Amino acid sequence: MTVPDLQKNAEATANDKARHVPGLPKLPQPAHVIRDDAEAIQVAHRLAETFNQGAAKRDRERIWPVEELDAFSQSGLWSINVPKAYGGPDLSYVTLNKVIEIISAADPSLGQIPQNHLGVVAAIRTVSDEAQKRLLFAEVLRGTRFGNAFSEFGSKRAADFETKFVDKGDYVIVTGKKFYSTGAVLAHLVPIVALDDEGRAWYAIAKRDDAGLTVIDDWSSFGQRTTLSGTVIVDNVRVPKTHLVPGYKGYDKPTADGAIFQVIQAAVDTGIARAAIEDTIAFVRSSSRPWIDANVEHASQDPYTIQAIGDLSLKLTATQALLEKSGEAIDRAVVDPTEKTVAKAQIAVAAVKVLSTELAVAAGSKLFELAGARSTLAAHGLDRHWRNARVHTLHDPVRWKYAILGNYYLNGVNPPLHAWS
Numbered sequence: 001m002t003v004p005d006l007q008k009n010a011e012a013t014a015n016d017k018a019r020h021v022p023g024l025p026k027l028p029q030p031a032h033v034i035r036d037d038a039e040a041i042q043v044a045h046r047l048a049e050t051f052n053q054g055a056a057k058r059d060r061e062r063i064w065p066v067e068e069l070d071a072f073s074q075s076g077l078w079s080i081n082v083p084k085a086y087g088g089p090d091l092s093y094v095t096l097n098k099v100i101e102i103i104s105a106a107d108p109s110l111g112q113i114p115q116n117h118l119g120v121v122a123a124i125r126t127v128s129d130e131a132q133k134r135l136l137f138a139e140v141l142r143g144t145r146f147g148n149a150f151s152e153f154g155s156k157r158a159a160d161f162e163t164k165f166v167d168k169g170d171y172v173i174v175t176g177k178k179f180y181s182t183g184a185v186l187a188h189l190v191p192i193v194a195l196d197d198e199g200r201a202w203y204a205i206a207k208r209d210d211a212g213l214t215v216i217d218d219w220s221s222f223g224q225r226t227t228l229s230g231t232v233i234v235d236n237v238r239v240p241k242t243h244l245v246p247g248y249k250g251y252d253k254p255t256a257d258g259a260i261f262q263v264i265q266a267a268v269d270t271g272i273a274r275a276a277i278e279d280t281i282a283f284v285r286s287s288s289r290p291w292i293d294a295n296v297e298h299a300s301q302d303p304y305t306i307q308a309i310g311d312l313s314l315k316l317t318a319t320q321a322l323l324e325k326s327g328e329a330i331d332r333a334v335v336d337p338t339e340k341t342v343a344k345a346q347i348a349v350a351a352v353k354v355l356s357t358e359l360a361v362a363a364g365s366k367l368f369e370l371a372g373a374r375s376t377l378a379a380h381g382l383d384r385h386w387r388n389a390r391v392h393t394l395h396d397p398v399r400w401k402y403a404i405l406g407n408y409y410l411n412g413v414n415p416p417l418h419a420w421s
Contacts, residue, residue, distance in 0.1 A: 004038060012414075016036065016214050016216060016231075016233055019214075019216045019217075019218070020214045020215060020216065021185055021215050021216065021217045023186070023187070023188070023208030023209045023215070024066070024210060025246030026142075026143060026144065027070060027074060027143060029074070029076070029143075029377055030141070030143060031073060031074045031076055031078070031118045031141065031273070032074060032075055032076035033076050033079065033087070033088070033089060033141060034075075034076040034077065034079070034080055034089045034091065035089065036089070036091070037091050037092060037094075037095040039094065039096050040076075040077060040080055040091055040096075040099055041098060041102070041162075042088070043075050043076065043077060043406060044077060044098070044099040044103055045102055046073060047068075047071060047072060047077075047103065047106075048102050048103055048105065048106035049062055049106070050068070050071070051065075051068055051072075051103065051106040051107045051110055051217065051233045052072055052105075052106035052343070053105065054068075054386060055106060055107040055384075056380075056381030057110075057381075058109070058226050058281065059109070059225055059226065059381065059384045059388075060378075060381055060384075062225050062226060063187070063226065063302055064186065064226060065109065065110055065226055066186065067111065068107070068108065068110055069145075069186055069228075072103070072113075072114070073114075073142055073143050073145050075112060076089070077099055077103075078114050078117055078118070078140065078145065079116075079121070079141050079148045079291060080095065080096055080099070081093070081096055081118055081121050081125075081292055081409040081412040082121060082125075082137050082140055082141060082195075083125055083133075083137070083319065085137075086133060086134060086137040086138070087137070087141055088140075088141060089139060092265065092327060092328075092331050093260070093326075093328075093330040094324050094327030094328055094331065095143050095262060096118065096264075096267075096327065097264070097266075097267040097323050097324070097326070097327045098267075098323075099326075100114075100115075100267035100268060100271065100273065100323075101267045101268075101270045101271040101320070101323065102271065103211055103271065103273025104267065104268045104269075104270070104272060104275075105271040105272070105274045105275040105278070106271075106273055106300055107226075108268055108272045108275075108388045108392065109223060109224050109225065109226040109228075109269055109388075110226075110266075111229045111267070111268045112146075112182060112224060112227050112392065113182060113183040113228060114190070114264075114269070115182065115261070115264040115265065116146065116147070116148035116150065116182060116183060116261075117145060117146040117147070117239065118184065118260070118264060118272060119201060119257070119260055119261040119264065119419075120146050120148070120191050120205075120245070120273065121137075121140055121146075122256070122257055122260045122334075123203065123245065123250050123257050124136050124137065125334075126248060126249070126250045126255050126256075126257055126337075127203050127245060127246050127248075127249040128245055128246075129211070130246075131161035131242075132242065135204070135242055136243070136245075138300040139154055139189070139358070141309065142175070143190045144188045144189055145186070145189070145229065145231070146187060146188075146189050146190070146205070147181060147182070147183040147184035147185070147186075147187025147189070147190045147191070147234040148181055148182055148183060148184060148187075148190065148191055149163075149179075149181045149184060149190050149192040149193065149230075149234065150178065150180070150181070150191075150192075150193045151178060151179060151180040152176070152177065152178055153177075153178075153180075154180060154181035156295065158385075159418060160414075160421075161176070161193055161194070161195055162176055162177075163175065163177070163178065163192060163193045163195065163234060164176065164194055164196075164216035165194045165195070165196060165202070165204055165239070165244075167196070167197075170240060170241055171217065171238050171239060171240045171241060172204060172238075172239050172241065172244055173236050173237070173239075174192055174194045174204045174206070174234050174236075174237045174239055175235060175237075175239075176192070176194060176232055176234045177231070177232070177233050177234065177395075178192070178193075178231065178233075178234065179230070179231050179232075180205075180229055181215070181229050181230055181231065181232045182216050182228065182229045183227065183228050183230050184208075184228065184229065184230065185215055185217050185228035185229075185230065186228050187208055187228075187248040188207075188208055189205050189206065189207060189210055189243075190205070190206050190213065190215075190232065191203040191204070191205045191206075191209055191245070192204045192205070192206060192232070192234055192239075192273075193247065194234075198265055200246070200248040201247050201248045202244055202245060202246055202247055202248065203244070203245040203247045203308060204237075204239040204243070204244055204245075205239065205243040205244070205245065206234075206237050206239050206243070210237050210238065211237070211238070212233070212234065212235040212236045212237040212238075213232070213233075213234060213237050214231075214233040214235065215230070215231075215232050216230050216231040216232070216233070217230050218230045218231050218265065221391050222387050222391065222394050223384075223387035223388045223389070223391030223392065224388050224391045233243065240420070244364070245249075251314070251417045251418055251419070252339075252417075253417075254333075254337055254338060254339045254341075254342035254343070254384050254405050254417065255333075255337050255342060255417075256330050256333035256334045256337060256342060256345055257401055257419070258346065258347075258417060258418055258419050258420070258421050259329075259330050259333065259342070259346050259349045259421075260312045260419065261420075262346075262349045262353060262396075262419075262421065263323070263326050263327065263330060263349045263352070263353075263358035263397075264349075265392070265395050266326070266349065266352045266353045266356040266357075267323060267356075268325060268392055269287050269303075269353075269356035269357055269359075269360040269389065269392060269393055270316075270319050270320060270323055270352075270356045270359075270360070272360040272363075272364070272385060272388050272389045272392065273316055273319065273359040273360040273363045273389070274316060275366075275385055276360070276363035276364045276366075276386070277309075277312050277313065277316055277363050277367075277383055278368050279367060279385065279402050280309070280312070280363070280366065280367040280370055280371055281365070283301075283371040283375050283380075283382070284299050284300050284305060284309075284370055284371055285298075285300050286368070287371070287374060287375070288300075288371050288372045288374070288375070289372060290302055298343045299372070302328020302351050307358075308366060308369075309370070310361055311319070312359070312362075312366060315355065315359050315362075316359060316363075318355060319355040319359050319397045322351050322352035322355055323352050323356070325348050325352075326345070326348035326349045326351070326352045328348075329341075329344050329345040329347075329348040329349075330345045330348075330349070332344070332345070333345040336345070339414065342414075342417075343408070343414040343415060345416070346404070346415040346421055347404070347405065347408050349407050350401040350421075351401075351405060353398060353401050354398055354401045354402065354405070357393040357398040358391075358398070360385075360389035360392075360393060361386070361390055361393060362391045363385070363389070364386030364387075364388075364389045364390070365386055367382055367385060367386070368382070389393070396420045404421065
């Protein structure tokens with residue numbers, strides 16, 4: 001490397017460090033622990049009422065949801081899949097999916113932020129030893145938030161990782177660069193996907209303000225604008241082996257880990273679709289004008305609008321039913337992870353991923369067609385539904401979910417075992 005190249009790299013590194021966002025301290029009081037499924041749903045509805053009030057403004061001005069996120073994680077909803085043996089509620093994934101849908105209907109950025117946290121909790125249950133489970137589940141129950149530093153911007157495929165770690169005995173040294181790091185800005189711990197010298201992927205869980213960990217708030221997408229994502233630079237970060245989770249073990253044999261990561265994405269999209277449909281109905285009832293040829297007094301009496309709302313509502317009901325079915329299938333796979341139960345869970349999740357993706361995008365667009373030109377005014381902030389749906393549903397290509405479903409039913413081929421299936 002030439003001297004100018006070295007100088008350029010040094011300047012880039014200094015610039016990145018200057019853009020680093022310091023982490024926030026944990027709240028002193030421990031988080032609540034949810035008692036049962038009914039309480040989880042009740043708490044989710046209560047939080048959603050609050051989150052909905054400022055959602056449009058947070059989206060428009062890209063305001064960090066600091067108070068909202070603290071309320072969310074302190075509510076106990078971030079520990080609902082911690083096993084009972086370790087003091088957790090161990091609630092059904094039917095309930096977990098519904099919680100995420102409810103929160104996402106109010107603010108899908110807040111609904112997406114715990115996705116990787118909940119997925120890592122599930123992975124710890126699957127792959128960690130007893131000592132690690134006791135240590136990390138205790139952190140989660142206290143209210144510790146996991147962010148993520150999984151995906152990489154420049155790799156050829158989503159599953160290709162250049163971030164690696166070096167074994168140093170009681171600890172490892174991790175180096176790499178991540179993007180799409182949802183929740184990392186306001187996390188307390190950041191799980192970093194890193195490869196060992198055999199190419200196996202681990203979660204190296206670093207403290208948010210560890211030396212060498214630079215978190216940059218540079219998420220510039222037009223949707224899901226306050227997911228607190230962006231770039232994470234990992235420069236010789238030291239992680240104790242107590243916090244090194246063998247994530248690869250969740251995919252070298254049938255487990256529900258991949259389906260769990262995926263179904264939470266579908267729950268977010270279901271919430272986005274529900275919010276778009278509800279806002280369409282409210283606007284048509286209160287503000288839209290009937291078309292001149294309809295010969296009706298109110299826009300809500302337009303027969304074509306009635307038909308379209310019926311179609312959207314029917315598809316939402318179907319999507320919610322599949323979301324519930326997928327939660328039931330995951331519950332069975334968690335208790336009894338066999339090739340058959342895991343494949344059934346993956347197939348159920350693939351199905352709801354298709355419907356939730358297509359409905360969220362369609363509902364966000366149909367809103368303006370049915371509500372009319374005045375619904376596009378910036379004051380209403382209704383464009384956020386389509387923007388959020390369009391961005392979030394790009395997490396993985398739904399066209400491949402059709403392929404998974406077709407190959408399973410036609411040829412008896414089980415879905416692949418990875419975090420996107």
